[in-house]
Amino acid sequence: MALDRWISLILLGVCLVYGYTAWFTMDAGLAPFMKRNPIWPSTFPKLLSVLGIIASTIILLGIEKGSPKEADIDYRRLGEYHLGQALGLLALMIAYALCLRPLGFLISTSAFLILGSYILGERKWLVMLPVSLGASGVVWYLVQEVLGIYMRPLPGIFGG
Incomplete structure (x- = not known):
């Protein structure tokens, strides 16, 4: 099989x-x-x-x-399937889960999206930054304000 x-x-x-x-x-x-x-x-x-x-x-x-x-x-040819990218994304997902509470939703999600797109090959910073920051902000707003579920937006030292 x-x-x-x-x-x-x-x-x-x-x-x-x-x-x-x-x-x-x-x-x-x-x-x-x-x-x-x-x-x-x-x-x-x-x-x-x-x-x-x-x-x-x-x-x-x-x-x-x-x-x-x-x-x-x-x-037998797993090395040809971009295994490094897959393992890098798995490690990034684990790091994201561990950083979500201490860093807050906005910082950790933005960093996850930026680093994830970099691992997958995107090199246009003028595209990555606004898209990741905008997506993080929109998702936080929808979850926080529309659904009414509290999510810490920033780390505690910044008043989040």
């Missing part, structure tokens, strides 16, 4: 466990007044699990491929 199908099989297992958790265990602790709401806290995880199961099954069955050998990932 090809590498993409093995990864799909692992993701299918993860989505099944995630779906079981979303469908059967998340809603047990809801307050009685929330059980009458049309959208529960488990609605998005339920949707994600169903979409993940569908996507993993499509890849596992090979429905998305045109010709059988054209799109297979050859695990």
Whole structure:
């Protein structure tokens, strides 16, 4: 079996466990007044699990491929697949998760977007800076003001 199908099989297992958790265990602790709401806290995880199961099954069955050998990932040639960029992005994601609280949302998200685009090959600073700063600001505004979820925008030393 090809590498993409093995990864799909692992993701299918993860989505099944995630779906079981979303469908059967998340809603047990809801307050009685929330059980009458049309959208529960488990609605998005339920949707994600169903979409993940569908996507993993499509890849596992090979429905998305045109010709059988054209799109297979050859695990013997992993060095040709920009493995450094993938590992760099994984390390950057971990650093982002660790820096989110101490640095605040705006600084850590902007830095993540700038460094992530640099790792992927973007070298136009006049494009990277406004896009990352603007995207971080818009997402923070939507989460903070529209949804009403508090997110520390800046580090505590700057009054965030």
